[in-house]
Structure formats: structure tokens, C-alpha cells
Amino acid sequence: MNDPVVALADIAKSYRRGGQAVPVLTCLSFTIAAGEFLALMGPSGSGKSTLLNLIAGIDRPDSGRLVVAGQDIGRLAEAELADWRARHVGFIFQFYNLMPVLSARENVELPLLLKNLPVAERRRRAGDALAMVGLADRLEHRPAELSGGQQQRVAIARALIADPTLIVADEPTGDLDRESADDILKLLQRLNAELGKTVIMVTHDPHAAGHAHAIMHLEKGELSGREAVGSGAGGG
Amino acid sequence: MIAALVWRNAFRHKLRTLLTVTGLTVAVLAFGLLSTVVDAWYAGAESASAARLVTRNAISLVFPLPLAYKNKIRAVDGVRDITTSNWFGGVYKEPKNFFPQFAVEAESYLRLYPEYVLDDDERRAFLRDRRGAIVGSRLAATYGFKVGDIVALKGTIFPGPWEFVVRGIYRGGKPNTDVSQMVFHWDYVNETITKRIPRRANQVGVFVVAIDPERAAEVSLAIDKEFKNSAYETLTETEKAFQLGFVSMTEAIVVAIRIVSYLVIAIILAVMANTMAMTVRERTAEYATLKALGFGPGFVAALIFGESLAIAAVGGVLGIAATFPVAQIFGAAMGSLFPVFLVSPETVGLQLLCSLAVGFLAALLPARRAARVNIVEGLRSVG
Ligand SMILES: Nc1ncnc2c1ncn2[C@@H]1O[C@H](COP(=O)(O)OP(=O)(O)OP(=O)(O)O)[C@@H](O)[C@H]1O
Ligand SMILES: [Mg+2]
Numbered sequence: 142m143n144d145p146v147v148a149l150a151d152i153a154k155s156y157r158r159g160g161q162a163v164p165v166l167t168c169l170s171f172t173i174a175a176g177e178f179l180a181l182m183g184p185s186g187s188g189k190s191t192l193l194n195l196i197a198g199i200d201r202p203d204s205g206r207l208v209v210a211g212q213d214i215g216r217l218a219e220a221e222l223a224d225w226r227a228r229h230v231g232f233i234f235q236f237y238n239l240m241p242v243l244s245a246r247e248n249v250e251l252p253l254l255l256k257n258l259p260v261a262e263r264r265r266r267a268g269d270a271l272a273m274v275g276l277a278d279r280l281e282h283r284p285a286e287l288s289g290g291q292q293q294r295v296a297i298a299r300a301l302i303a304d305p306t307l308i309v310a311d312e313p314t315g316d317l318d319r320e321s322a323d324d325i326l327k328l329l330q331r332l333n334a335e336l337g338k339t340v341i342m343v344t345h346d347p348h349a350a351g352h353a354h355a356i357m358h359l360e361k362g363e364l365s366g367r368e369a370v371g372s373g374a375g376g377g
Numbered sequence: 378m379i380a381a382l383v384w385r386n387a388f389r390h391k392l393r394t395l396l397t398v399t400g401l402t403v404a405v406l407a408f409g410l411l412s413t414v415v416d417a418w419y420a421g422a423e424s425a426s427a428a429r430l431v432t433r434n435a436i437s438l439v440f441p442l443p444l445a446y447k448n449k450i451r452a453v454d455g456v457r458d459i460t461t462s463n464w465f466g467g468v469y470k471e472p473k474n475f476f477p478q479f480a481v482e483a484e485s486y487l488r489l490y491p492e493y494v495l496d497d498d499e500r501r502a503f504l505r506d507r508r509g510a511i512v513g514s515r516l517a518a519t520y521g522f523k524v525g526d527i528v529a530l531k532g533t534i535f536p537g538p539w540e541f542v543v544r545g546i547y548r549g550g551k552p553n554t555d556v557s558q559m560v561f562h563w564d565y566v567n568e569t570i571t572k573r574i575p576r577r578a579n580q581v582g583v584f585v586v587a588i589d590p591e592r593a594a595e596v597s598l599a600i601d602k603e604f605k606n607s608a609y610e611t612l613t614e615t616e617k618a619f620q621l622g623f624v625s626m627t628e629a630i631v632v633a634i635r636i637v638s639y640l641v642i643a644i645i646l647a648v649m650a651n652t653m654a655m656t657v658r659e660r661t662a663e664y665a666t667l668k669a670l671g672f673g674p675g676f677v678a679a680l681i682f683g684e685s686l687a688i689a690a691v692g693g694v695l696g697i698a699a700t701f702p703v704a705q706i707f708g709a710a711m712g713s714l715f716p717v718f719l720v721s722p723e724t725v726g727l728q729l730l731c732s733l734a735v736g737f738l739a740a741l742l743p744a745r746r747a748a749r750v751n752i753v754e755g756l757r758s759v760g
Contacts, residue, residue, distance in 0.1 A: 199669050199752040220673060227671025234756065238666040242385035247378055252670050254379065299670075 145172035145208075146307055146339045147196055152205035154191055154362075165191045166362040169205070175306075178333040178340045180350035180370075183359035189343040190311055192359065196341060197309045198226050210306040227255045231300030231338070233310035237292040239284040239299075245271060246280040249298045256303065270298035274328060290321025297328055307339040308332060314349050326352040383683035390656070394688060397652045401692025401735065402699060404645035405728050409700035410707060411638035412724045415631055417708075420717035422620035424553040427590040429489060431619040432600055433583045435610040438464075441580035442609050449603055455596035456586050460485035461563055463582035467530030467539060469520070475714065476516055478530065478559040480566040480582075489587050492550035493560075499524065499545030507565045509544035513556030515716065517546045528559070535570050557716035586613070642731045649739035653685050657743035664747045665755025674748035681747055685740035686733065693732025697725055 149171055155164040165188045173179055181189050194200035195207060198214050207215050210229040217225055232238075239248045249267040258266075271277060274294040284292050293313060300308050310329065314322035330352055332338045342353060350356045351370055358366040388394050416423070432450060434440040444461070451459050465478035483504055487493065495503070495511060502524075503509045512522050522528065522543050530539045541561050549556045563581075571578040588596045597613040604611045614622075624631070657664070664677050700720050708718030 194753050197669075199756075223668065223671045223673055226669065232666075232669050234666070238662060238756070240382065240663060240666075242389055243378075243382060247381070250378065251667075255671050260378075 144175055146175045146177075146210055147173040147341075148206075148208040149196075150206040152195065152202045152207060154188075154195065154200070154202050164362060166195075166202075169362070169364060171357070171364060171367075173339065173341065175339055176333070176337055177355065178330065178353045179342070180353035180356045181341060181343045181359060182345070182347075182350055182356055183365075185345075187359045188362040189359050193309050193311055193341060193343050196307075197230050197232065198222050227252065227303060229306040231303070231305040231308040233293070233296050233300050233308065233313045235312040235315040237284070237289070237296045239292055239295055241284050244281045244283055245276060245287065245295045245298075248284070248295055249302055252299060252303045266302060267298070270302050271295070273301070274298045275324075288321070289317050290324055293317065293321070293325050294328065297325070297332070301332065301336070301338075305338070307341065310340065310342040312343055312345065314344065314346065322346075322349065379680075380683075383680055384687060386656075386660075386680070387684045387687045393652060393656075397649060397688055398692045398695065400645050400648050401689060401732065402695040404641045405693050405696025405732055406699045406703060407641045408638045408731060409697065409720060409724050409728050410704060411634050411641075412727060413700075413704050413707075413718060413720050414715070415634055415638075416721050416724065417715035417718045418627070418631055419621075419624055420553055420715070420719075421555065422617050422624060424492075424551065424555065424717065425616035425620050426492075427593065427615065427617070428587060429616040430586040430588055430593060430597055430600070430613050431583050431616055432586060432611050432613040433619075435601070435612040438583075440609070441582055442584065442611065444579040444581050446581070446604065446609075446611070447584060450584055450586060450600055453596065453599045453603060455588055455592045455599065457589070458485060458489055458587035460489045460585050461581045461583070462486065462585055463563055463566070464534065465530070465532075465561075465566070466534045467532050469528065469530055474520070476519075476557055476559060477555075477716075478561070480535075480563040481560055482564070483560075483562050486560065486585075489585055492554045493547040494550045495545045495547045503544035506542060506544050507562050508540065508542050510541035510559055510561035511545040511547050512543055512559045513716075514546055514548050515556040516559060517543075519557070522546070535566055537569075537573055539566075539569075552719060553717045555716040583619075585616070642735065646735045646738055649685070649689065649735050650742065652688075653681065653739045653743040654746075656684075657681060657747045661747070661750055661755045661758045664750050665752045665758070668750065668752050669756065677750075678744040678748040681744040682737065682740045685743075686736035689732045689736025689739070693729055693735075696732070697728050700725075700728070 149169050152166055152169040153164070154166040155162040169192070181193065183189050191200065195202050196209055198209065202215060206213065212225055214222060214225060240251065243251070246264065246267045249270050250263045253263045253266065268280060271280060274297050276291060276294055276298070279287060279291060284295070287295065313329070314325050317325065326349055329340055329342065333340045344350050353370055355367060355369050357364065434442055447459060447461065450456060461482045463480040465480050467478050469476070487495070487500065503511050510528065516522065524543050524545065526543045528541050528543060530541070532539050547556065567579065586600070593615050600613045601611050667677055704718060704720045708715060711718060
């Protein structure tokens, strides 16, 4: 049995809107096991992105305990949290969020600037990561010179490069056609299966969710169900 | 790679950066020209020698001193040499053709002003010819004066028509030597004016006294004491103080020019700050992404400072580079109004400092804003 990589206990989060607190998440508790590939589904506005942001350490809960990758991240100061993210979290965004002025290789290298690595080593690793996502021949292309699917593959290489514990993806295929989306989903499956990364993916698309091991449903900020996909292992 | 990121970001919006750089270049150039104008204003005082005193009538420069004072001053302890100088104020063809003319005691004058460099034969020719004159190289270039030319002046202070023969063209011994003056013999002027207005015989504008610089104060006091309670009391000061006395009459203009030059910089700062603010607002999602990846607020701020300083440095360097040729053209166009029009190292230093200050200050608020961007909100700002 695997230790949980993510453990939430009584997590609540609300946003202020016009001086009034609007609750988004109310008293959430669950765990995600190491090595899992979890899809998070739910209607628009149900709090999926909010939940993912909390787990990824880019937002803070109002209350509750949040342990991710062995760290109670609610207790970390801002700078410690940034360090922690650099070590443990790989981000994949719906709109790729690459630096437009950097080449594919430089974009992938970016997170390594936070590690003390020689330039040659950084370059080599970035090249390897891009080769792994099938872009060995696009190293010097700028994002604008790549298709959406290719850009998302660069983003995946960037998410991988620092060898994080977990990968969070907020609608990674939301802006892609079916074919490119399938490439991305297969890549995420590979990261999960071959590299053992825990993957949490928010999606609207049942087809995309079908690539995960398990699907968790969120409704109005509460967990409304969790099911295993096909023969994939369910989570605790 | 960080440098590449900063540099490429700076030139991401080609047109916007081009306009900003152009603005900076023009502002730095304008600043440089204005501060060179101010320098030119003070050039006379700057080139003044600490080894020379000027003795004038204590009441006002307009009143002369008796020639007889010369020997008395020479006898004062600490005085090494002495010459006389008179502002002539003649008009060459038209009043707008202004240049300084001095009627001097030629031999001693050239001794006291070694920075007026003359060829030996020209020097001899000048000293030999009582109607002879020497002109500065710049003045000669402006009006096309050549050795042997006759220069006719209409007298104002010394009424009547005057004619002088150019016997030499002097060069500046130092870069800031005034080479736009005309110098001729006081003997000749004195003799002629005595015929025309007898009561004005043997009157001298000022005495220029050579001294040991360390004894300036002491010797000045001693000279003035010599003539205390006489019909013509004297005021003796260093040449620099004497020159500054002229400049201070126009101090308000100089102050106005200074203010304008800094206003130009303030305006370009506002433009630049606006550019940076716009840039940072557009890139909110990128900065949020960098922070999500684990980069700290300091890194994000450094990117923005770097970008702003890079743009400012490019504009500043172009502006400084443009200052030299433009100052040369400007100085030539001003003719003898600004006898010395040189871009000083101080001006270049100030230009550089202003550019970097603009780069730094323009980035201050945008960098602060970007460093503090909330990651989640920043990421939501993606189009
Ligand atoms: N910064 C914010 N300020 C105010 N309200 C917010 C903020 N972020 C999220 N919300 C609100 O919180 C709720 C949940 O938002 P969230 O983005 O987590 O939903 P979601 O499930 O990801 O929706 P979608 O599927 O549309 O992406 C929504 O009602 C949203 O309007
Ligand atoms: Mg969302």
C-alpha cells in the first residue's frame, strides 16, 4: 500500500466578492495515493481549479490541514512554499503559459535555473525532456512557431524537468483538438506509468478523464463521488 | 539565459521599444546640449587662471582707472607681472556680429596669457604693427579673417571708425581657451582717442596682474589698500571671480536652462514608467507562471529592472553618442556667442546617470506590482 502524496483534512476556502465571502470549498477531506492518476471533474464553478491550486501550493486554504509530498504546506512561509513548489510540483496549464521570447529548449530549461546546475547539464536535460515528448527536432522554435499540441508538449517537458513528486494539470486538453488532446493524455499516462509521477488533472471532458485511473467529482465545493476507471486502481 | 530573457523581452514590442528608445535618445541629447550650454556660459570662468588677478574700478567696470596705477601695482609685494586690458566693444559691420575685442598692452598681455598660442613670425608682425591685431582661430573661421586682412570696426565705447590689420591667428593652448576674441594695441587706441576726446587720455579698463596663486587673497588686499581713499578706488579679485561676476548677471537664465534640462528627463521618465507599467500589465500571466514555477518576487522584479535599465541604457548611449556631433554643429551655429562649446566629461556622466536613474525609477512601481502579483489571479488573467 502506497503512502498518500496528498492528504486534505477539513479544507475550506472562500473568496470575497463585494465585501461578502462566497464559499467555494467547504470542509473537504480526502487523500491521493502516490503514483495515482486522478481526474477531477465537475460543473463549471464547482471549485475544481481552486482545489487544484491549493494542492499545488499556489493558493492557501482558509482552514483545514493540507499535507502534500510529506509537507504541511499550510505552515510554509511564502518563500519556503516557492522552494517547495520548485521541488515537488510540475504545472501544466490550459493555455500552456510558455515564455513567448524563449525557445522550446529555453522554456524547458527555465525551472532548472532554480537548481545549481552547469549550463551544459541544463541544456542536456532540456534536450532529453523534449525528446521524450517527441519534440527533439523543435528545440530552437519559439512557442509562436509551434502548434497548440506542440506547445503543450513543451509545457509537459517543463513540468517534468525538475523531477517533481506530482504533476497538476488544469484542463490540459481544453484548448486542443481531439488528436492533439489524445497525444497529451497519452503522454500524461506515460509520465504516470513510466516515471511514477502522481498526476492530478482537472477536466470537463469525460473522454479525457477516461485516461486516468480514477475520477473524482466535485459539486458546489463538495466531493460528490469517486470512481475507478476501467481496470485502473482506485484511490483511498 | 536570464540575460537573453531580459533582452528579448525588452525588444518584444519593436515599435513600442523603438519609440521609447527614441524618446530617451532625444531627451538625453537635449539634456546634454542644455548642460553644455550652461558649461559654455561658465567657460570663461572655468578657463580662468588662478595665477591672475584683475584690478578694476571699485565703483563699476564702466569706469576706468588711471594708467599711472600700473607702476604702483607692479610695486606691490607679490606682483610678478602686469598688463592692461580694455573692453573695446566695436561693431563689425552689424551689431549682430558680436565678438569680444580687447585693446591691450600687447607684449605683456601675451606674456600673461600663454594660452594664446601664436607662431613666432606672426607674433613679431603683430608687435611691430601698431594697427595690428590678432584674432582667435574660431573667430577667423567664422568671418573668414586672414592674415593681412583689414578689419573695420565701428567704435561704441571708443567712438569713431577704426581699422585694424590682422597680423596673426592665435590657437588655444587648452581645449577651453577662448579662440573667438580679437586683440589689438591699446597704445594705438589710446593715441587715437586722445586726439578725438582729449579728456579720455591714458585711461585703462582693467589691470591684469600675475601672481603666485597661493598669495591671491593677500596680494588682492594689498593692491586695493594701496588705492584706498584715492579718487579711483580699486577692486581686485581673481580672474575667475571676475568672470563669474559677468555670469551672475545672467544667472536666472542659467537656472532656467538647468530646470528645463531636468524637466526633459522628468518627462521621459513619465513616458518610460508608462511603457513599463503597460508592459508589466500585459505580462501578468507570465510573471504569475514564473512565480508558480518557484521563482521568487525578487527574480521577477529583477527581470523588470533589467529590462527597464537595458532600454534606458540603449537610449542613453545613443543620446550620448549623438551629443558630440550635434554639439559641434550647434556650437558652430552659435558662432562667437559661445566661444567654448565642448561636451564635458561631467555632462556625459550626468547623461549616463540620468538614463540609468530613468531606467531604475521607471521600473520601481511596475516591478513592485509584478513581484506582488497573486499567482492564482495572475494566471486567470490569461486571454
Ligand atoms: N479570485 C477569485 N475571486 C472571486 N471569486 C473566485 C476567484 N476564483 C474563483 N472564484 C469563484 O470560485 C468559484 C470556483 O471557481 P473555480 O475556478 O475553482 O471553478 P472551476 O470548477 O475550476 O470552474 P471552471 O470549470 O469554469 O474552470 C467560482 O464561483 C468562481 O467564480
Ligand atoms: Mg477551472
